[in-house]
Amino acid sequence: MKRVNIVSLKLVKExxxxxxxxxxxxxxxxxxxLKQFLGEVDREYFLVVYLDIKNQPTAINFCHIGA
Known part of the structure; x- marks a missing residue:
């Protein structure tokens, strides 16, 4: 048998x-x-922008930063 980890992902307001x-x-x-948020970066960023039903941004989430 192999043990499998059970994990969860939680959002924390930074x-x-x-x-x-x-x-x-x-x-x-x-x-x-996003230009206001990122400014001048030297890498690729994968972000998710959360919008409500009126297309108003409610949150920005970093998913991945490139190498």
Missing amino acids: SSMLYKEHCVRSPEHGYQL
Whole structure:
């Protein structure tokens, strides 16, 4: 028999930021949100932006940072 780990993933609020637009209406709005968040980075980032039903951003989650 092999032991299998049981794990869970929990979200923890690390910080917050202000976004001048109220909702994400276009790819340009999404770009402006992430540009403000990431700034000038030297690696590839895989992010998830959580939106509510009115397309208002509620959270940003780092999924992976490239090598």
